[in-house]
Amino acid sequence: MLPAEVIKELRKIVGERAVLDQPHDLMLYEYDGSVDKAQPECVVLPSNARQVVAIVKLARQYNLNLVGRGAGTGLSGGAIARAGGIMIGFARMNRILEIDLDNERAVVEPGVVNLDLTLAVQGQGYFYAPDPSSQRACTIGGNVCENAGGPHTLAYGVTTNHVLGLEAVLPDGMVIQTGGKELDHSGFDLTGLLTGSEGTMALVTKVVVRLMRKPELVKTLLAIYEEPEDAASTVADITARQITPVAIEMLDGVMLRMVEEATHAGYPMDASAVLLIELEGLREAVEAQVIEIDEVCRLNRAREVRVARNEQERELLWKGRKNAFGAVGRVSPSYYVQDGVVPRTRIADTLRFIYRVSDKYGLTISNIFHAGDGNMHPIILFNHHRPEEMERTKQAGGEILEYCISVGGSITGEHGVGMEKNEMMPLLFPPASLEMISRLKNIFNPDNRLNPGKLLPTGKGCLEVRPMVSAGARTDW
Numbered sequence: 001m002l003p004a005e006v007i008k009e010l011r012k013i014v015g016e017r018a019v020l021d022q023p024h025d026l027m028l029y030e031y032d033g034s035v036d037k038a039q040p041e042c043v044v045l046p047s048n049a050r051q052v053v054a055i056v057k058l059a060r061q062y063n064l065n066l067v068g069r070g071a072g073t074g075l076s077g078g079a080i081a082r083a084g085g086i087m088i089g090f091a092r093m094n095r096i097l098e099i100d101l102d103n104e105r106a107v108v109e110p111g112v113v114n115l116d117l118t119l120a121v122q123g124q125g126y127f128y129a130p131d132p133s134s135q136r137a138c139t140i141g142g143n144v145c146e147n148a149g150g151p152h153t154l155a156y157g158v159t160t161n162h163v164l165g166l167e168a169v170l171p172d173g174m175v176i177q178t179g180g181k182e183l184d185h186s187g188f189d190l191t192g193l194l195t196g197s198e199g200t201m202a203l204v205t206k207v208v209v210r211l212m213r214k215p216e217l218v219k220t221l222l223a224i225y226e227e228p229e230d231a232a233s234t235v236a237d238i239t240a241r242q243i244t245p246v247a248i249e250m251l252d253g254v255m256l257r258m259v260e261e262a263t264h265a266g267y268p269m270d271a272s273a274v275l276l277i278e279l280e281g282l283r284e285a286v287e288a289q290v291i292e293i294d295e296v297c298r299l300n301r302a303r304e305v306r307v308a309r310n311e312q313e314r315e316l317l318w319k320g321r322k323n324a325f326g327a328v329g330r331v332s333p334s335y336y337v338q339d340g341v342v343p344r345t346r347i348a349d350t351l352r353f354i355y356r357v358s359d360k361y362g363l364t365i366s367n368i369f370h371a372g373d374g375n376m377h378p379i380i381l382f383n384h385h386r387p388e389e390m391e392r393t394k395q396a397g398g399e400i401l402e403y404c405i406s407v408g409g410s411i412t413g414e415h416g417v418g419m420e421k422n423e424m425m426p427l428l429f430p431p432a433s434l435e436m437i438s439r440l441k442n443i444f445n446p447d448n449r450l451n452p453g454k455l456l457p458t459g460k461g462c463l464e465v466r467p468m469v470s471a472g473a474r475t476d477w
């Protein structure tokens with residue numbers, strides 16, 4: 001519990017109703033989309049950057065920890081106050097400050113919901129490209145901190161490719177501006193450094209983003225398979241033909257049935273896998289690519305390839321894809337989403353491995369993922385009321401991630417490391433690289449009060465953490 005005078009000071013800064021310290025309020029902020037929990041000692045909801053600075057200075061005076069929070073949809077425990085302290089919720093800093101269509105830029109506060117930016121500009125033929133499947137809820141500040149991806153990462157890249165500048169508050173109260181509206185800046189790329197730093201270096205209070213022009217034509221195909229391996233080999237073959245769709249998403253049979261029962265989007269209930277493939281660009285090019293992709297799918301034994309006939313059909317297919325986690329929530333008390341990356345040529349092997357892990361641990365695992373990027377999302381269904389099952393689930397998840405590393409991949413493609421995978425970092429980074437990450441973090445956050453216990457291993461020193469596989473850290477990229 002925080003000293004009463006701190007609560008009083010916080011109320012002076014943000015107002016009575018923007019400070020939450022009652023147990024029933026704090027319960028709402030003890031979790032995010034991952035499986036861990038911890039309560040902050042207080043939640044503060046500032047309305048502007050000036051208030052953020054004042055909160056940060058107060059926390060410094062009392063040596064208190066700080067954790068930033070967007071919408072709390074994160075899937076690696078990033079926004080969980082694992083070491084207590086003050087949580088700064090950015091939900092009320094949700095204004096779009098500037099839209100400059102001539103220069104294809106926007107300036108937003110961190111609490112702007114991702115989809116709201118696209119909704120604000122789509123009437124004029126523009127959109128904001130990073131589109132996590134959580135885009136109806138997650139915030140641009142959260143996206144920046146996690147360097148979020150999404151289905152359209154394949155063509156558009158991740159958040160860092162669309163963020164040009166930031167305003168941020170350091171844990172000592174200093175306000176910095178990085179980057180700006182231009183495409184390039186001299187000096188170190190501090191915007192790039194802070195993007196993906198998982199709230200461990202600074203609190204983001206303003207974001208300059210790029211906007212994109214909507215393409216002339218968008219076509220969405222659904223390819224249906226009897227074997228997941230055939231869907232996986234289609235992904236590699238599409239690339240071999242030098243076609244880059246904007247999205248290639250894969251759902252396996254277990255996932256398909258849950259999604260269809262929940263959304264009635266028209267997914268086949270009896271298939272083993274589907275690919276959702278989207279193409280966009282100039283009309284003639286897209287129409288030619290649809291024909292070629294149809295051919296690639298059939299050569300890989302797709303039993304059927306459907307092309308969405310209109311925007312309504314297209315939206316329905318995406319609704320099924322983007323509401324998939326909710327569909328899992330209908331049938332299982334809890335689920336654990338993993339976020340491993342593998343080279344796209346290893347998707348079939350990885351799926352086989354995941355199914356073996358499912359058998360070994362006696363757990364249902366469904367798969368829905370950004371196949372074009374090799375970004376796997378095995379979802380392990382379990383019951384959190386059974387501690388032993390939760391333990392098995394975590395072990396199964398860890399085994400899958402270790403496999404991803406062993407085939408040349410990584411422990412996260414977009415959900416971040418957070419408090420879920422920080423102890424696995426030594427598997428991915430050699431000691432010297434990890435030490436450099438730690439030193440960089442310490443320049444911004446020297447007394448480790450900003451989001452402690454995240455991203456880096458929590459041992460006495462990050463280099464003392466024992467690698468979890470005998471092979472040790474990857475050195476082969």
Ligand SMILES: Cc1cc2nc3c(=O)[nH]c(=O)nc-3n(C[C@H](O)[C@H](O)[C@H](O)COP(=O)(O)OP(=O)(O)OC[C@H]3O[C@@H](n4cnc5c(N)ncnc54)[C@H](O)[C@@H]3O)c2cc1C
Pocket residue numbers: 032033067068069070071072073074075077078079080090110131132133134137138139140141142143144145146147148149150151198199200202203204205325326414415451
């Ligand atoms: C159904 C579902 C689908 C998802 N699909 C995707 C997907 O396709 N792609 C993807 O990348 N992710 C996906 N996610 C994960 C999640 O939505 C993203 O990581 C998202 O970027 C988190 O945004 P948020 O606003 O919820 O941030 P939070 O979860 O609140 O916070 C995330 C991190 O950012 C920090 N933070 C937040 N705001 C600030 C700030 N202003 N200053 C400093 N630190 C801050 C927090 O401390 C935390 O470390 C999905 C999640 C769900 C539940």
